[in-house]
Structure formats: structure tokens, C-alpha cells
Amino acid sequence: MIQRSWNRCYSFGFTPMDAVEDELLPDRQVLELLQENHALLCHVAAVFEKLTPSLRKSGQIALLVDRQGVVLHTRSDPDFDSQAKKLHLRVGANWHEKKKGTNAMGVALEEKMSVRIHGEQHFFVQNRFLTCAASPLFTPAGELAGAINISATRDQFHPFLSSLVQFIAESVQNRLLLEEVKHEHLITLKELEHTFNRLHTPLLTLDGDNRIIRANQAARRILGKDCVGKEFREKKGFVIESIVDHTRKIWRSVAVLTKDTARQPLHTFDRIAGSCPSLQSAKALAQKVAETDLSVLLLGETGTGKELFAQSIHSASLRARHPFIAVNCSAIPETIIESELFGYEGGAFTGAKAEGNIGKIEAAHQGTLFLDEIGDMSLRAQAALLRVLQEKVVTPVGSVKSKPVDVRIIAATNKDLREEIKANRFRADLYYRLKGIQITLPPLRKRSDVVELAEHLLGTMSGSAAITLSAEAQTKLRAYSWPGNVRELYSVLNQAVFLAEGNPIGPEHLQFETEEREEEHQQKVPSLPVLEKEAIEQSLRLARWNISKAARMLQISRNTLYRKMQEYKIFQP
Numbered sequence: 001m002i003q004r005s006w007n008r009c010y011s012f013g014f015t016p017m018d019a020v021e022d023e024l025l026p027d028r029q030v031l032e033l034l035q036e037n038h039a040l041l042c043h044v045a046a047v048f049e050k051l052t053p054s055l056r057k058s059g060q061i062a063l064l065v066d067r068q069g070v071v072l073h074t075r076s077d078p079d080f081d082s083q084a085k086k087l088h089l090r091v092g093a094n095w096h097e098k099k100k101g102t103n104a105m106g107v108a109l110e111e112k113m114s115v116r117i118h119g120e121q122h123f124f125v126q127n128r129f130l131t132c133a134a135s136p137l138f139t140p141a142g143e144l145a146g147a148i149n150i151s152a153t154r155d156q157f158h159p160f161l162s163s164l165v166q167f168i169a170e171s172v173q174n175r176l177l178l179e180e181v182k183h184e185h186l187i188t189l190k191e192l193e194h195t196f197n198r199l200h201t202p203l204l205t206l207d208g209d210n211r212i213i214r215a216n217q218a219a220r221r222i223l224g225k226d227c228v229g230k231e232f233r234e235k236k237g238f239v240i241e242s243i244v245d246h247t248r249k250i251w252r253s254v255a256v257l258t259k260d261t262a263r264q265p266l267h268t269f270d271r272i273a274g275s276c277p278s279l280q281s282a283k284a285l286a287q288k289v290a291e292t293d294l295s296v297l298l299l300g301e302t303g304t305g306k307e308l309f310a311q312s313i314h315s316a317s318l319r320a321r322h323p324f325i326a327v328n329c330s331a332i333p334e335t336i337i338e339s340e341l342f343g344y345e346g347g348a349f350t351g352a353k354a355e356g357n358i359g360k361i362e363a364a365h366q367g368t369l370f371l372d373e374i375g376d377m378s379l380r381a382q383a384a385l386l387r388v389l390q391e392k393v394v395t396p397v398g399s400v401k402s403k404p405v406d407v408r409i410i411a412a413t414n415k416d417l418r419e420e421i422k423a424n425r426f427r428a429d430l431y432y433r434l435k436g437i438q439i440t441l442p443p444l445r446k447r448s449d450v451v452e453l454a455e456h457l458l459g460t461m462s463g464s465a466a467i468t469l470s471a472e473a474q475t476k477l478r479a480y481s482w483p484g485n486v487r488e489l490y491s492v493l494n495q496a497v498f499l500a501e502g503n504p505i506g507p508e509h510l511q512f513e514t515e516e517r518e519e520e521h522q523q524k525v526p527s528l529p530v531l532e533k534e535a536i537e538q539s540l541r542l543a544r545w546n547i548s549k550a551a552r553m554l555q556i557s558r559n560t561l562y563r564k565m566q567e568y569k570i571f572q573p
């Protein structure tokens with residue numbers, strides 16, 4: 001594959017020592033491409049968003065290119081960002097083979113295969129300090145839509161990234177398929193939103209004659225690459241759901257694999273595990289607020305369970321039978337957030353669908369709209385959202401007609417909104433509208449139930465119910481600082497189950513995102529003698545230097561206290 005790419009480069013008249021083309025598309029054209037690839041962009045941005053914690057300090061950048069090789073979206077390690085920009089790993093640059101010679105994005109688009117291009121395999125010498133993995137992206141109809149790529153300097157690359165880009169590409173393809181299904185009104189929006197969260201589920205749609213109209217990669221692996229257009233013969237393990245359209249005619253079906261990959265219902269309070277008092281009080285408050293229609297603001301670091309809480313509140317509310325629509329405000333590029341939230345009229349802008357599109361707010365009518373990462377919403381979108389909340393109507397982009405909407409808002413952020421207001425990045429009036437009831441979720445490092453939670457999560461992983469945690473592993477779990485919170489705990493355990501091969505999980509199986517964080521954290525833990533000295537000083541202060549009283553507080557004898565005072569050189573001032 002690489003040799004073929006090199007041959008193509010020679011046929012373009014390139015030689016390895018040539019300077020790499022460094023043109024960027026003008027902003028106007030980039031904007032048009034972003035609008036043209038609106039759906040693809042939203043899905044990729046949402047998936048990249050989940051990568052953000054892992055990208056920190058990784059020296060890596062994730063990119064989406066369109067089918068012509070133009071970079072449409074990037075997410076990178078902030079430390080690598082400026083270097084990446086210099087290297088043209090940025091929006092508007094073109095990484096087609098015809099522009100940048102052999103590189104993973106170019107080859108993946110040309111060969112329509114996943115590929116890794118390491119150092120010297122790049123055609124141009126100038127690019128050889130890079131190493132990149134890319135996977136092509138296909139539309140549900142099987143057409144090339146672009147590619148996902150992860151790049152790093154050659155010393156930073158990990159072979160695992162090749163699997164990761166394939167996984168991302170599959171996830172995005174599933175999301176695209178489900179999006180199309182939505183437009184065909186095959187299943188209700190509410191059901192779809194649940195299904196969106198599932199990534200590797202084989203999905204296909206059938207027409208009234210049981211013929212396959214669309215199939216994602218996972219389904220194609222089971223049914224054959226050329227399954228589209230063929231009759232679907234029921235397979236063991238598939239379940240078929242008949243969908244009734246608005247005329248009450250049964251006309252199409254969605255087939256998914258068996259119970260465990262079937263659509264999951266929304267989370268409910270009983271899924272929230274942990275006995276830590278701070279979590280329990282947040283849960284109790286959320287249960288209480290679920291009975292009302294008040295707005296809720298969920299605060300907490302990434303991965304602390306904000307979406308889990310939002311879904312649970314919705315499931316326990318009177319709106320439970322209506323849609324729960326989640327919008328990740330940071331994942332939607334500013335240019336399209338209004339059309340995403342408010343919908344658009346047919347032909348409202350270049351690339352808009354002729355029949356228009358319903359926005360997320362309207363889709364959540366009578367149900368709950370979950371605005372995740374609200375702190376990242378642009379000021380323009382904040383102003384528009386505030387209007388909706390005040391007037392309870394939406395006006396789709398390009399339309400003059402407003403539609404009444406009835407939604408309950410649950411917003412979430414990991415930012416300090418009051419600080420954002422001070423910095424003029426967040427509107428105070430919107431903050432007070434959203435605030436309603438504020439619930440703060442504790443970060444994992446401040447929770448006392450990490451091991452209990454880990455055991456609960458192990459129980460939910462298929463095939464890992466019997467797996468236990470050794471005492472050393474439990475200590476290691478307690479000592480780590482968990483920057484990615486419960487989501488990180490889940491992924492660490494998932495990997496540990498795999499590494500432990502059925503044996504109890506030991507500390508060696510627990511591989512944290514950055515060991516360095518663990519060390520940093522351990523350095524912050526005061527040693528026992530330091531704690532002991534502090535306790536003695538405190539008790540003496542409280543007891544006004546009455547030794548018997550201080551000894552009682554410390555639950556040690558007076559003699560021991562005297563001895564320790566000498567040892568730590570503690571004297572009455």
C-alpha cells in the first residue's frame with residue numbers, strides 16, 4: 001500500500017526532497033466545507049470531545065479530513081497545539097497525497113483502508129519526523145466521506161493508536177447511520193438518542209420487503225460487505241423491531257444484535273453507585289428535584305456522572321415518557337450551533353438539506369434538554385438560548401415563523417460559571433435562568449468509595465462479574481488522583497480485566513493514564529509522622545496545654561504523649 005502511494009507521488013512529479021505545500025484554504029471556503037459536512041463534523045466533534053482527557057500531555061493530535069483531504073476539525077494536546085499548527089495539522093490545510101505526498105490521511109482516502117505511516121514511510125523528508133494512523137470514513141450508503149487521523153512526532157506514537165482511529169471511525173459511522181435513520185422517521189427521537197450512545201452495535205435498516213437499505217460496518221462484518229440491497233434473512237442473535245410510522249403503517253424495521261447490544265434505556269437513579277456521603281446527598285437532592293419542573297445546573301469535573309444524573313432526573317420526572325435530548329455545547333462548532341439547537345428551514349445555507357432540519361430544542365418538546373458543557377457555549381448562542389428560555393418559542397434558522405416549545409432544561413459544566421461571568425465569557429442573566437437548583441458532583445479523588453465503585457463497575461462489565469481486586473490493587477486505586485474520574489476508572493478497569501486474564505486484578509494490571517499524576521498525588525499525601533505531629537499540636541492547643549486532656553483526645557497515655565512531644569520537639573510556647 002505504501003509502495004503504491006510512493007509510486008503515485010513519483011507520478012505527480014514529486015521528489016522526496018521537495019518542500020511540502022503549505023497553502024491553507026481561505027476562511028470563506030473552509031466555512032462552506034464546514035457547513036457542507038455539518039453532520040459529519042458534529043459526530044466527529046462529539047467523539048473527539050471524549051478523547052480530550054486522554055490527549056492531555058500525549059503530544060498527539062486527532063484530525064478529521066473531508067474526502068478531498070481538507071482538515072475540518074482537530075483536537076490536540078494543548079502542549080502540541082502550536083507545533084501542530086506550524087506543521088499544518090490544522091483546519092483548512094489539505095493532506096491529500098497530491099498535496100502532502102504519502103501520509104496516513106492521504107493514503108487512507110486513496111486506498112480506502114486503515115493505515116499507519118511511520119517516519120521514513122512518509123514521501124517527503126520534511127514530514128518524516130511524524131507518525132500517523134488514519135482510517136477512512138464511509139457514509140451509510142458506503143460512499144467515502146473523509147478520514148480520521150491521529151498524528152504525533154515519531155517518538156510519541158503508540159501502536160494502540162491504530163486501533164483507536166479505527167474505533168473512532170466506526171463510532172462516527174454508526175452515528176451517521178443513526179442520523180439518517182432519524183431523518184427517515186424510522187424510530188422516535190427519544191429511542192434514537194439512547195442508541196446514539198452505543199457504538200459498536202450492528203445496525204441496519206430494512207424496507208417493507210425486508211431488503212437491507214443501510215448497514216453499518218459492524219453489521220456488514222456479520223452479513224457480508226455487499227449486504228445492502230439484499231434480502232435480510234433473520235439471523236440468530238438479531239432482534240427485529242417493527243416501526244410504525246405516523247400513518248400507523250408498519251413499514252420498516254431496525255435490526256440489532258441480541259439483548260446485550262440492544263438499545264439501552266436511559267439511566268435511572270438506581271444505576272448511580274457509591275455510598276460516599278457527598279455523592280449520596282447529591283443523589284438525594286437530584287431525586288427531590290426530579291419531582292419538580294425546575295431547571296437544574298449540574299456542576300462537576302469531567303466524568304463525575306453529570307450525564308448519568310441528568311438522565312436519572314429525566315427518567316424519574318413526569319417528562320419521562322417524552323424525549324431526553326443531550327447536546328454537547330462544546331462539541332458543536334460555533335458556526336453551526338444555532339442551526340443545531342433551533343433547526344433550519346430548507347435551503348437556509350449552503351449544504352442545508354432541502355427539507356430543512358428540526359433542531360434539538362424542538363426535538364426535546366415536552367421532554368428534557370440536557371445542555372452539556374454549557375460553559376463552552378459561545379456568547380452568540382447564549383443570547384439565542386436565553387431568548388428561547390424567556391419566550392418559550394424557537395425560530396429555525398432562515399425562518400420567520402416561531403414554534404412554541406415546552407422543555408425542561410438540565411445544564412452541566414465543569415467550569416466555574418461565576419468566574420466565566422466575571423471574565424465576560426458567560427451571560428449572568430442566562431446563568432440565573434439555568435441555575436434553578438444547583439447540584440455539585442464530587443470528584444473521584446474526594447470520594448471515600450472508590451473501591452466500592454470499582455467493584456460495582458466490574459460487576460457491570462460483561463464476563464467480569466467473578467473478577468476481584470487484590471488488596472494491593474485496592475490501595476493503588478485509592479491512592480490515584482483520577483483526573484478523568486469515573487469514566488477513567490471504568491476504562492482502567494476494563495483494561496485490567498483484559499490484562500488479568502480471569503485472575504484477581506493486581507496493581508500491575510492497573511495502568512493509569514499518567515503514572516506521573518499518581519506520583520504527584522502521592523507526593524501530596526503527608527507522611528504519618530507529619531500527621532501525628534500535627535494531631536499532637538492541635539490537641540495541645542485545644543486542651544490549652546493540659547496534658548491529661550490532650551492525651552485523652554488522642555486516645556493515648558500521658559506517658560506516650562510526653563515521649564512523643566520530646567520526639568517531635570513540641571514545647572509549650
Ligand SMILES: Nc1ncnc2c1ncn2[C@@H]1O[C@H](COP(=O)(O)OP(=O)(O)OP(=O)(O)O)[C@@H](O)[C@H]1O
Binds near residue numbers: 274304308414490
Ligand atoms: N456514581 C456512578 N455510578 C456508576 N457509574 C457512574 C457513576 N458516575 C459516573 N458513572 C459512569 O461514568 C461514566 C461517565 O459519566 P458521565 O458521562 O455521566 O460523566 P460527565 O460528568 O457527564 O462527563 P463529561 O463532563 O465528560 O461529559 C459513565 O459511563 C457513567 O455511567
